[in-house]
Amino acid sequence: MKPPQLILLPLLWMLFCATPAEFLDHNFLSNGDFSQGAGNTPSHWSTATLVSSASSTTFSRIRESGAAGELVISSIKRDTARRTQIVVLEPGWYRLTGEARTEGFDLRTRTTALIGISDPWQVYRWSPGKPGTSEWGAGRLYVQLVTTSRVEVVCLLSGSGGSVSLRHFRVTRVAGEPSASAQKVELDSLSAVTTSNRKEMLLKNYSLGMEHAKQQQELRRARRQIEERCRKNWHFVHFVPATGSYWTIVLTMLLLVAIPIFGWRALGETKPR
Amino acid sequence: MRSMSQKRPTVTERAEPDVVSRLTRFCSVFHRFKILQPDASTLHGWTSGDTFIVCGLLLIASATRFWRLNHPIVIAFDETYTTAQAYCFLNGLPYRVSHPALEALLVALSMSIFGINNSWSWRLPNAIIGTALVGVTYLLGRRLFGSRVAATMAALFVVLDGLFLVDSRLALWEIPYLTFAAWSYLMLFRFAQTGDTRSRRIALAWMGLALGLGLGCKLLIPAIALVLTLAFVALFILQDPTRMSDRATGESPEAYRSAAFARQLVGVIALVGGLSALVYEAVFLPNYWFGGWRGVTDQLAYYAAEFRFQNSLVTKPHHWASPWWSWPLMLRAMLYWNETAFVAGTTSIQTSSIRALGNPVIWWGVLAAVPLMAVQAVSRKDLARGFVVLGYLSYLAMWIPVPRYKFLYYYMPALYFGFLALAAELDECWRGTAHVWEEAALLMSLAPAIILGLGTRLGMGVILALATSYVVLRRWDKRSAGILVCFSFLLAVLALFVYFFPIWTGIPLSPERLQARMWLHGAGLANWN
Numbered sequence: 058m059k060p061p062q063l064i065l066l067p068l069l070w071m072l073f074c075a076t077p078a079e080f081l082d083h084n085f086l087s088n089g090d091f092s093q094g095a096g097n098t099p100s101h102w103s104t105a106t107l108v109s110s111a112s113s114t115t116f117s118r119i120r121e122s123g124a125a126g127e128l129v130i131s132s133i134k135r136d137t138a139r140r141t142q143i144v145v146l147e148p149g150w151y152r153l154t155g156e157a158r159t160e161g162f163d164l165r166t167r168t169t170a171l172i173g174i175s176d177p178w179q180v181y182r183w184s185p186g187k188p189g190t191s192e193w194g195a196g197r198l199y200v201q202l203v204t205t206s207r208v209e210v211v212c213l214l215s216g217s218g219g220s221v222s223l224r225h226f227r228v229t230r231v232a233g234e235p236s237a238s239a240q241k242v243e244l245d246s247l248s249a250v251t252t253s254n255r256k257e258m259l260l261k262n263y264s265l266g267m268e269h270a271k272q273q274q275e276l277r278r279a280r281r282q283i284e285e286r287c288r289k290n291w292h293f294v295h296f297v298p299a300t301g302s303y304w305t306i307v308l309t310m311l312l313l314v315a316i317p318i319f320g321w322r323a324l325g326e327t328k329p330r
Numbered sequence: 331m332r333s334m335s336q337k338r339p340t341v342t343e344r345a346e347p348d349v350v351s352r353l354t355r356f357c358s359v360f361h362r363f364k365i366l367q368p369d370a371s372t373l374h375g376w377t378s379g380d381t382f383i384v385c386g387l388l389l390i391a392s393a394t395r396f397w398r399l400n401h402p403i404v405i406a407f408d409e410t411y412t413t414a415q416a417y418c419f420l421n422g423l424p425y426r427v428s429h430p431a432l433e434a435l436l437v438a439l440s441m442s443i444f445g446i447n448n449s450w451s452w453r454l455p456n457a458i459i460g461t462a463l464v465g466v467t468y469l470l471g472r473r474l475f476g477s478r479v480a481a482t483m484a485a486l487f488v489v490l491d492g493l494f495l496v497d498s499r500l501a502l503w504e505i506p507y508l509t510f511a512a513w514s515y516l517m518l519f520r521f522a523q524t525g526d527t528r529s530r531r532i533a534l535a536w537m538g539l540a541l542g543l544g545l546g547c548k549l550l551i552p553a554i555a556l557v558l559t560l561a562f563v564a565l566f567i568l569q570d571p572t573r574m575s576d577r578a579t580g581e582s583p584e585a586y587r588s589a590a591f592a593r594q595l596v597g598v599i600a601l602v603g604g605l606s607a608l609v610y611e612a613v614f615l616p617n618y619w620f621g622g623w624r625g626v627t628d629q630l631a632y633y634a635a636e637f638r639f640q641n642s643l644v645t646k647p648h649h650w651a652s653p654w655w656s657w658p659l660m661l662r663a664m665l666y667w668n669e670t671a672f673v674a675g676t677t678s679i680q681t682s683s684i685r686a687l688g689n690p691v692i693w694w695g696v697l698a699a700v701p702l703m704a705v706q707a708v709s710r711k712d713l714a715r716g717f718v719v720l721g722y723l724s725y726l727a728m729w730i731p732v733p734r735y736k737f738l739y740y741y742m743p744a745l746y747f748g749f750l751a752l753a754a755e756l757d758e759c760w761r762g763t764a765h766v767w768e769e770a771a772l773l774m775s776l777a778p779a780i781i782l783g784l785g786t787r788l789g790m791g792v793i794l795a796l797a798t799s800y801v802v803l804r805r806w807d808k809r810s811a812g813i814l815v816c817f818s819f820l821l822a823v824l825a826l827f828v829y830f831f832p833i834w835t836g837i838p839l840s841p842e843r844l845q846a847r848m849w850l851h852g853a854g855l856a857n858w859n
Contacts, residue, residue: 137670215670279405279413280446286414287423301625306611306618309626313608317538320600323593324531 085144085151085228086210091118091126099128102140114138114214119222128212130170131161131220139213140223147205150234153198155226157212160191161219170221171213173198174242193224199231199241383478384468387485391464394489395457395498400450401836406667406684412437412501413452420446424622428636432546432613433503452501460498463509464488470516471750473523474714477757484753486820490827491749492834493688493742496666499835500684503548504742510544511555511743515721518559519714522566531601534563538602542609549636551743554724560602562717567594643734650737654729656855657741658697658748663687663850663858664738667836680838686739687830687858690779690849691822696748698775702768703751715754722747760816762809769815773800776822782849783826 087101094100097117104116113134120126130138159170202208210228214221235241405413411427415434418425420442425434436455444451464485471481488494497504517537521530537559544552568591617623623632652662664686700722707715725744729736755772758764773796781789796818804811832839833847850856 279403279449282405282410283413283417283446286410287418287421287425299622299624299628300631301623301627301629303618303624305625305627306615306623306629310608310611313604313611316604317535317601317608320597320602320604321531321535323597324534324601325527 082229085146085230086142086226087144088142089226089228091128091224091226092120094118094126099126099140102128102142105139105141116140125224128223128226129220130212130214132214133218137213137215139211141209141211143207143209144228145205145207146202146228148202150231151200151202152229152231152235153200153210153227154196154229155223156193156195157221157223158191158193159219159221170219171215172196172211172221172223172226174200174208174210197240199235199239201234201241201243203243379478380468380472383482384465387464387468387482387489388461391461391489392457394495395461398835399453399457399499400448402667402669402682402684403449404667405449406500407502409452409501412503413441416441416452417446419616419620422620424617424620426617426622426632428639429503429549430546430610430613431616432543433501433506433548435613435616436506437501453499456498456501456505459509460494460505463494463498463505463512466509466512466516467746467749470512470519471753473516473519474718474750475754475757477754477761479760480753480757482753483756483820484750487689487692487749487753487823488746490823491689491692491745492827492830493686493739493745496684496686496834497739497742500666502739504739507544507547507552508743508746510540510547511552512746513540514544514555514559515717518562518717521563522713534598534601535605537563538605539609541602542606542612545606545610546613551725551728551740554728554743556603556606558717558721558724560599562713563598563602564595565713567591567598640734646735648735648737651735652738652855654726654736654740657726657738657744658693660688660690660693660738661850661856662738669836680840681844682836682838683833683844684836685833685858686737687833688745689823689826689830690782691776691819691826692749692752693745694778695752695772695775695819696745698771699752699755700748702755702771715751718747718750718754722751756816756819759812762812764812764815766804769800769804769812772815772819773797776818779822779826783829 088094088099091099091102094102097115099118114130114132116138117129117131118126119129128140130140132138153173155172157170157172162170200208210226212221212223212226411429412434415425415427415431416438419431419434419438425431427434433455436459437452440451440454444454446452467488468481468485471484472478475481494505514537517533517540521533521537524530524533541552541556541559544555614623614629617629623629650662650664656662665683666686667684668681669683670681700719703715704719706712707719722744725747726741729740755764755768759769759772776796777789777793780792783789784792796814800811800814803814830847831837833844839847845851848858850858
């Protein structure tokens with residue numbers, strides 16, 4: 058091999074290595090740092106509330122000059138409010154990251170803030186910050202797509218009051234499956250948004266009954282939940298050492314068999330002794 | 331002068347007449363109460379009409395209990411405990427939770443047959459038991475009140491109440507213990523209304539079995555059923571202690587009555603108490619078998635730990651908690667499961683939810699029916715009615731001294747007695763034997779639901795129309811007025827069942843429709859949201 062070709066090889070190697078890294082670092086969200094927009098309305102983000110008439114819910118954007126913006130949803134009455142953006146993603150693993158904080162939460166009313174992705178059935182999310190404090194907390198959620206899909210990314214506030222703030226929101230691709238301990242979601246083709254009208258899809262799903270694939274996914278989740286709880290309790294049980302003797306339960310059972318037999322016989326006697 | 335042939339009475343014999351006379355004086359008030367005898371009943375044996383009614387009720391009940399039973403296919407509310415416990419048992423692991431394990435054993439049985447990967451399988455036992463409760467209620471109502479109308483209405487209330495429906499469709503603890511308690515009440519009155527010694531013993535054995543199964547389902551609450559049934563068995567025996575025995579000759583009646591009472595009481599406690607304790611203990615055997623416990627001391631340690639745990643809940647607040655006095659008013663509903671689906675690019679949202687919320691017409695009707703039944707129990711000296719009232723009060727009163735946070739579904743066993751009371755009161759209306767003030771009280775109990783459902787203006791109009799129709803009919807024909815009350819009630823119950831059905835079964839609703847069903851949405855306790 059000639060010397061120029063020898064020099065080219067490392068360069069090609071570097072290019073090969075660099076491209077996926079750049080690609081992996083690409084934020085698929087438009088205006089994920091909330092820097093663009095007019096006033097309280099960030100570009101590329103839409104809003105929705107559960108209680109249509111709620112005037113007590115406000116959507117705002119805080120941005121200091123030269124810095125990234127901050128998305129805020131606040132509510133003083135019971136409502137569910139969300140900021141959303143739909144992104145089209147190729148099959149593969151993705152990571153949602155961001156920093157969020159909550160303020161003014163009444164823990165008794167179970168106000169929740171969720172950041173993640175929603176499908177027609179639920180919101181896969183992480184809960185931001187530490188409840189009851191206003192500290193910023195970083196969150197991370199891994200999502201796997203099996204087909205090219207329109208995915209709805211959401212920042213949601215649900216409850217009776219308080220506010221949620223979100224900044225540095227990113228959806229980036231990851232090279233492989235994340236570690237087992239990572240919070241991850243597997244979205245099949247049904248879960249992701251494949252039609253422009255999700256309401257139609259929702260009603261269709263209900264009229265036809267739950268789709269098999271969706272059921273399987275939910276059941277897997279349920280089973281994992283059952284197994285997890287069983288395992289936790291199993292450990293709990295075994296932290297409490299059993300100290301009794303087996304013969305005590307044998308004797309107890311024998312006694313409990315004898316007592317009703319005595320009662321049966323006592324009631325059957327025709328006259329008192 | 332005492333003859334030589336007369337035997338000198340022993341200390342025991344001398345004491346016996348005193349005991350009996352004291353007991354007789356103490357219970358003289360109950361002696362005047364009457365038990366419904368088979369002969370006195372208006373019903374003469376089981377007819378094809380009964381079979382037809384029971385089959386119809388079971389058909390409706392199974393349709394409501396089994397329809398889309400697998401929805402939601404995720405674990406809802408406290409199913410997390412019952413399913414995990416069942417899963418542990420299937421894998422040969424012990425599992426300790428606050429409540430005894432019968433419900434989990436039933437779930438495990440179902441899972442072992444139909445598989446774990448099916449939400450339908452872990453809900454099947456409760457759906458079956460919840461359907462059976464309807465049949466048991468018909469039998470109980472028929473036996474208590476001697477009326478097919480009362481029995482049918484009581485069973486219908488079980489079918490059409492939201493809380494009973496919801497808990498029959500999820501793998502929770504309430505429905506099994508309620509069904510076993512209802513079975514024990516049925517056996518209690520079978521015992522009371524049967525003269526044959528063997529039949530009475532069999533009734534008691536069934537009662538012990540049912541009570542044991544009930545105790546094996548839920549911590550402590552079913553103990554009220556045990557105390558209540560044993561107290562009433564004692565009362566029935568006291569009314570006629572010699573009923574199960576042939577009177578021996580040569581003994582004084584007082585001595586004989588006293589000995590018969592004591593022997594039968596001991597026998598009943600041994601048979602019913604012993605059998606229920608045996609069944610209750612058997613429920614815990616998986617914990618011994620799988621090595622979680624080794625002896626009875628471990629079980630005692632579990633009670634001690636549970637006592638500490640329950641005490642630790644005293645100071646903790648809970649979002650869905652409600653005080654006992656608020657339950658009859660149904661001020662605080664509970665959310666068992668909720669899922670909101672957003673529609674992309676629009677503001678349309680649909681929410682599916684399962685809420686522990688009763689049928690308001692039945693619940694608020696019970697509030698009127700129980701006091702009416704209490705008055706009737708005293709004025710008519712009717713022990714069956716007294717049992718219903720005492721049952722209702724006992725299950726409610728047991729929560730007064732309990733300091734921990736409490737939930738609406740704790741009211742279910744009291745409510746069950748309320749169903750019986752309401753059914754009996756409506757039966758009185760149907761027969762035309764109810765007083766004006768009784769019918770008026772029942773009609774008035776409809777008013778809150780009418781106003782909250784239809785709005786103040788329209789609601790007041792409907793109430794006025796109903797009241798006018800009642801007054802006109804009452805002047806014309808007493809029975810027709812009673813039938814109007816009955817029909818109005820049943821129509822309202824049915825309408826609200828249809829109206830609230832989506833939020834009992836997780837059918838998706840738009841936010842507007844969901845909010846319209848949240849009749850109470852105050853900032854404080856009175857909140858169904």
